[in-house]
Amino acid sequence: METLKVGKITLTWLNGGVTHLDGGAMFGVVPRPLWSKKYEVNELNQIQLRTDPILIQDGNRNILIESGIGNGKMSDKLKRNFGVIEESSIEKDLDKLGLTTKDIHIVLMTHMHFDHACGLTKWKNGKLVPTFENATIITSKVEWDEMRNPNIRSRNTYWKENWEAISEMVNPFNDHISITDEIEMIHTGGHSDGHSIIVLTSENERILHMADLMPTHAHQNPLWVMAYDDYPMQSIKEKQRWIEKGVQDHSWFIFYHDAEYRALKWNENGEITDSVKRS
Numbered sequence: 001m002e003t004l005k006v007g008k009i010t011l012t013w014l015n016g017g018v019t020h021l022d023g024g025a026m027f028g029v030v031p032r033p034l035w036s037k038k039y040e041v042n043e044l045n046q047i048q049l050r051t052d053p054i055l056i057q058d059g060n061r062n063i064l065i066e067s068g069i070g071n072g073k074m075s076d077k078l079k080r081n082f083g084v085i086e087e088s089s090i091e092k093d094l095d096k097l098g099l100t101t102k103d104i105h106i107v108l109m110t111h112m113h114f115d116h117a118c119g120l121t122k123w124k125n126g127k128l129v130p131t132f133e134n135a136t137i138i139t140s141k142v143e144w145d146e147m148r149n150p151n152i153r154s155r156n157t158y159w160k161e162n163w164e165a166i167s168e169m170v171n172p173f174n175d176h177i178s179i180t181d182e183i184e185m186i187h188t189g190g191h192s193d194g195h196s197i198i199v200l201t202s203e204n205e206r207i208l209h210m211a212d213l214m215p216t217h218a219h220q221n222p223l224w225v226m227a228y229d230d231y232p233m234q235s236i237k238e239k240q241r242w243i244e245k246g247v248q249d250h251s252w253f254i255f256y257h258d259a260e261y262r263a264l265k266w267n268e269n270g271e272i273t274d275s276v277k278r279s
Contacts, residue, residue, distance in 0.1 A: 001015075002276055002279060004252065004262065006202055006252060007205050008203060009058050010058075013055075013278075014054075014090045016069060017050075017068050017070070018050055018051065018086045019048075020044075020082070021046060021082065024227070026047055026049070026226055027219075028232070048083075050258065050259055050278070051066070051119075051256065053119065054209070055097075056183070061180070062099060064107045064108065069115055102134050104134070107136070108138050108179065108183075108198055109139040110197065110209070110212070111194060112143055112194075120166050121164075130165055136170075136171050137166055137169045138172075139172060140185075141173060142193050145172075146193060146194055147162075154192070154230070174187070175187050183200050185197070185198050186198075190213055190229060190230075191211070207253075208246045210239070212226070212228075214243070216257055217260065250265060260277060262276040262277065
């Protein structure tokens with residue numbers, strides 16, 4: 001498990017499983033000869049995308065960013081379609097840290113697409129129950145509303161199996177919310193209508209989790225957005241704003257999906273100046 005300590009905050013990446021999705025869909029209108037120079041692709045034109053939750057520990061709380069793809073939530077057909085070759089082992093990783101799912105206080109959901117939200121529930125005695133029994137689950141109100149009432153496009157990624165069992169645990173917010181003095185969630189839209197990012201600040205150092213606005217380091221160019229984005233121009237607008245701000249502030253950018261980097265810093269020339277790589 002890779003870790004990053006920034007100020008009083010320690011981040012630890014847990015194994016939430018792995019998918020393989022079409023590279024063309026992940027990079028939208030960007031030609032393969034360009035994006036394939038920046039991110040490894042297999043013979044099926046698929047790229048590896050981790051789904052690894054990030055544990056935030058500040059000495060008082062255990063807070064999770066995203067929830068992984070869970071276990072036993074997908075049929076064999078879905079696993080083939082989404083290139084799932086490994087499911088979640090979050091509970092094993094928590095055990096190595098001396099924790100259980102009961103010790104997670106808050107789960108921050110940037111959005112509720114299946115590859116982020118499957119880990120919120122699990123099968124127990126033939127029924128779906130909350131994975132993190134004592135946690136408050138935080139996502140934007142726009143996202144929570146669409147999760148429960150998806151449209152003709154989004155119903156393929158918002159699954160009732162991922163929300164019905166945790167509906168009483170969800171605390172939706174409008175625009176932005178301060179989770180602690182050091183952690184803030186901000187509604188951006190773009191990838192989904194209710195998509196949010198997470199900003200962590202400790203001892204004058206900053207971490208940006210841009211979630212699926214920038215799923216991998218190869219999506220650094222603001223114009224490189226996914227075909228999966230519901231509102232691509234909003235994605236571009238928010239990427240321009242937050243990448244520029246992050247570079248100016250010497251912020252860490254952290255990733256849930258990236259198969260190579262857990263975290264990195266860029267300078268104004270777009271060069272990586274510091275990084276934590278996945279082992």
